[in-house]
Amino acid sequence: PLMHGQIYAFRDDGELYVKRCMLHGSAPVMVSSNPDRNLYPDMRISASGDDPSFEIIGRALWYGARL
Numbered sequence: 001p002l003m004h005g006q007i008y009a010f011r012d013d014g015e016l017y018v019k020r021c022m023l024h025g026s027a028p029v030m031v032s033s034n035p036d037r038n039l040y041p042d043m044r045i046s047a048s049g050d051d052p053s054f055e056i057i058g059r060a061l062w063y064g065a066r067l
Contacts, residue, residue: 002028007060012043013053018060019043 002008004023009016010030019030032040045054 009057011055011057016057017043
């Protein structure tokens with residue numbers, strides 16, 4: 001299960017992303033740390049997990065600098 005505030009690497013439609021998961025109710029939204037929302041928009045994903053084009057690669061456990 002996705003955890004609120006955690007950073008994930010994931011694949012969506014064959015593209016690789018690294019974004020922070022923000023849970024709004026039961027709807028996860030993947031949010032970029034980059035403030036340019038035109039180039040790096042938030043991504044709403046399916047809460048049911050039945051989207052075959054979406055795959056979680058892993059969760060960041062530690063990082064040595066502010067993202």
